[in-house]
Amino acid sequence: MYKEGKARIKQGKAFLNPRARFLRDISVAFIADKSTKKTKILDATAATGIRGIRYYLETNAKHITMLDMNRSAFRSAVQNSAANKVKADIISTSLQEFANTTKERFDFIDVDPFGGIAPYVYDAMKVSKDGTYLMLTSTDGAVLCGAHASACMKIYGAKPMHNELCQEAGIRIMIGFVAGVAAQFNYGIEVLLSVWDAHYMRVFLRLKHGSAAALAAVKSNGYLHYCRKCGFRRYENGFIANVSPCKECGSPTDTAGRLWLGSLYQKNEKENLLKHFREDYEGISAIKMINEEYDVPFFYSIPIMTKIMHIQSVSPNEVIRKLKEKGFEATRTQFDASGIKTNADFRTLKECIKD
Ligand SMILES: C[S@@+](CC[C@H](N)C(=O)[O-])C[C@H]1O[C@@H](n2cnc3c(N)ncnc32)[C@H](O)[C@@H]1O
Numbered sequence: 001m002y003k004e005g006k007a008r009i010k011q012g013k014a015f016l017n018p019r020a021r022f023l024r025d026i027s028v029a030f031i032a033d034k035s036t037k038k039t040k041i042l043d044a045t046a047a048t049g050i051r052g053i054r055y056y057l058e059t060n061a062k063h064i065t066m067l068d069m070n071r072s073a074f075r076s077a078v079q080n081s082a083a084n085k086v087k088a089d090i091i092s093t094s095l096q097e098f099a100n101t102t103k104e105r106f107d108f109i110d111v112d113p114f115g116g117i118a119p120y121v122y123d124a125m126k127v128s129k130d131g132t133y134l135m136l137t138s139t140d141g142a143v144l145c146g147a148h149a150s151a152c153m154k155i156y157g158a159k160p161m162h163n164e165l166c167q168e169a170g171i172r173i174m175i176g177f178v179a180g181v182a183a184q185f186n187y188g189i190e191v192l193l194s195v196w197d198a199h200y201m202r203v204f205l206r207l208k209h210g211s212a213a214a215l216a217a218v219k220s221n222g223y224l225h226y227c228r229k230c231g232f233r234r235y236e237n238g239f240i241a242n243v244s245p246c247k248e249c250g251s252p253t254d255t256a257g258r259l260w261l262g263s264l265y266q267k268n269e270k271e272n273l274l275k276h277f278r279e280d281y282e283g284i285s286a287i288k289m290i291n292e293e294y295d296v297p298f299f300y301s302i303p304i305m306t307k308i309m310h311i312q313s314v315s316p317n318e319v320i321r322k323l324k325e326k327g328f329e330a331t332r333t334q335f336d337a338s339g340i341k342t343n344a345d346f347r348t349l350k351e352c353i354k355d
């Protein structure tokens, strides 16, 4: 028997990864302060039913629908729901088939498939409404982060990065893709939380209906131009990439995109997370890191900068202190233990590293 939160789960033949606990805990926290007993949640890829069960037991939401197209997983979700005294609609079907036949619309939709989210987003839109929260997990890091660049171009319509910025670029490609699909349904997206760990990319979004919101969201997509020679980067919103040599050193740049260049977090959502977990919670340092992160596109890897600058290694915390002394924002980032995010210009950053 696997215990997690208030749920007691028998795995049987369904998939269950204890490593994903952190993301499930965050999802419970995310829903907890937004739900009432009328809230409708769709756990679209239920497996053992652990998410739907936890949402029922640990939030106010009492209208839970679980789907799984795998027959053994469906049976497991039924048995686990009964054992946990959870009343839910559990359906042995795919999200795609369900979305084409139901008239229901959901307040929260959780999609947690094997691999990437691309085949699910279009159908998730069909069961959404204005204000729906989408909670989406991708585990196709190799695709989004550039190890399989051609798969990323094929599936997400975006060119990935394959360097130290690849994880952040990957999560931004994933969000940019959702913005594009949502726009087809006349929804814009607001990004409320983004979480990356070694295996998972999870984003929490809210849909906003209307063509202005949809257009604004797709206009938040664009390109990252990165110079491997000197570390300078430039990003630009828009549909057409203006590729040019690096403004600092004249070398050719590497371009990724289209990808999301808007915020990855909303401040109040980060603060809510922090309030929800106690100091002794296992994932508290990751939550604190997310809470602290200055929300601008793309971090600087300090070891890579010092290598490029041919100087000895320096501690990221020292660079942060220097930047703050000069009046800039500067923080660590969840995407790289030795990376920093800042609003300082490139030359000031280099001066602070040199100092
Ligand atoms: C990674 S597991 C889900 C794990 C679960 N959410 C958890 O937290 O433990 C993915 C599940 O999605 C199911 N699945 C895959 N494609 C699906 C689809 N199109 N519609 C519904 N379920 C699907 C699989 O059968 C599998 O049980």
Ligand SMILES: [Zn+2]
Pocket: 227, 228, 229, 230, 231, 232, 246, 247, 248, 249, 250, 251
């Ligand atoms: Zn350069």
